[in-house]
Amino acid sequence: MIAVAALMAGAAPAFPQGASIDALERVARQREGQIAALETRLRTYSAQQDSLVRAKSRARGSARYEEFSNRIRENSERIVPVQRDLTNHYEQLRRLKNELLQRYNVEIGLATTRYDVLKAEGRTTRNSVEMRALSGRIQTMIERRLALSTELEQIQEDLYLPELVYLPDDSPRALVRKEALALDAVAEIRTRLASIENLIENENRQRRMEQEVARLQRDLELWGDDQGQGDEFEQMLEQQPGRASGGQDNPFGESPQQRMRRLQQRRLELRDRLAEYQQKADLFAQAQREFYP
Secondary structure: OHHHHOOOHHOOOOOOOOOOOHHHHHHHHHHHHHHHHHHHHHHHHHHHHHHHHHHHOOOOOOOHOOHHHHHHHHHHHHHHHHHHHHHHHHHHHHHHHHHHHHHHHHHHHHHHHHHHHHHHHOOOOOOOOOHHHHHHHHHHHHHHHHHHHHHHHHHHHHOOOOHOOOOOOOOOOHHHHHHHHHHHHHHHHHHHHOOOOHHHHHHOHHHHHHHHHHHHHHHHHHHHOOHHHHHHHHHHHHHOOOOOHHEEEEEOOOOHHHHHHHHHHHEEEEEEEHHHHHHHHHHHHHHHHHHHH
């Protein structure tokens, strides 16, 4: 509990064995809430800053030029502490989620080993309460592990954002650096988008297989504990191979429909993020031309 309290207070996380997965998940949710609030503030200030920079550019040579410069400085005083807090929270959340990913790998490995032991003893999900419980638990943990992998990707993208706001003391070198950061992010996101597009294309080519797996899952739900559940369940396991930590076979995973929805959602998110970073790069390039001709 002391370690969790330290995390809540913003101290560097040590992740002792005593901090359970549930405790770390609670801290991560709290951090996410704090980040969401800070992101809203930063986006508001950043939009104001972008607008002021454009207005200052249009006012060059007029009496209002200095007025816009002053307003940019005032807005910057609100931006800087939010940038600092947001960067710290992102770093803490990244460490938390990395630790959670490792914890889930260990737990999935242990649960899968136990499942295999029961199976070797002749147990099935039809005649073993423990096996049924393990199957649900493993599925839930794998889904969470998959979500964590995507969340870590998103955090890596977000880590650039706090820095990419124009400040009045930005030198030509600082503007070049910020533009380069934004363009690096654009290139990285384009690479991820291309990979997502390839995965979606592969999924579409395997639609017939997806439909068969979906049928098996629906049949499993329909039979419940009735005769035939074990056979249908084992068939589904055969068609849903995977890997757990330690190289063990992991018979559980997301369904093709879940995978397609996740990929499509991720594609939309990446397209939005790509546009955001491209806009940032354009702004810094414009600032270089306007303020340091």
